[in-house]
Amino acid sequence: MKVLTVCGLGMGTSLILKMNVESILKDNNVKANIEHMDVSAANSTDADLIVTSNELAGNLEGHKAKLVVIKNFFDKEEIIAALKEAAII
Template sequence: MYKFLAVCGFGVGSSLVLKMSIEKAAKERGVECEVENMDLSSAKGTNADAVFTSQELGDELKTATKSPVYPIQRYMDKEEVGQALDDFLG
């Protein structure tokens, strides 16, 4: 089972929307995962298989975590989130 993070500045609101999109995209692909939404500073200290976040926070997270970081522009766009998930799954 994979562990994914949905990250936004404060860990509420947009990261919750992103979390739901990741869960939907994963379910469509038959991928078992646990998705946590959290704020930027918490994400820096959390181990995960992959991190999904905004373009703005992506660069900061790439230097602060060992996990692959996938910037998402439209959190509600299941296609864009699904593409990032496909990239992760390789």
């Protein structure tokens, strides 16, 4: 599975989100290739899953990837709940 973690500039928060998603998926034995990037790059990148904020989700409408929206990129429990709701873990 290819996963994108997306923030506005593709630097700090998407990297933190990437590390958290990577850890959660690994703990749940889900194999994934995870990349972090900005919203513009994500629009033109093929993926199975995109994890991003509510503010950026609208910019990714029309992407074929399943979209998971997170409010707090630092809250692992929220990320786990969102991935469970999306049937990823």
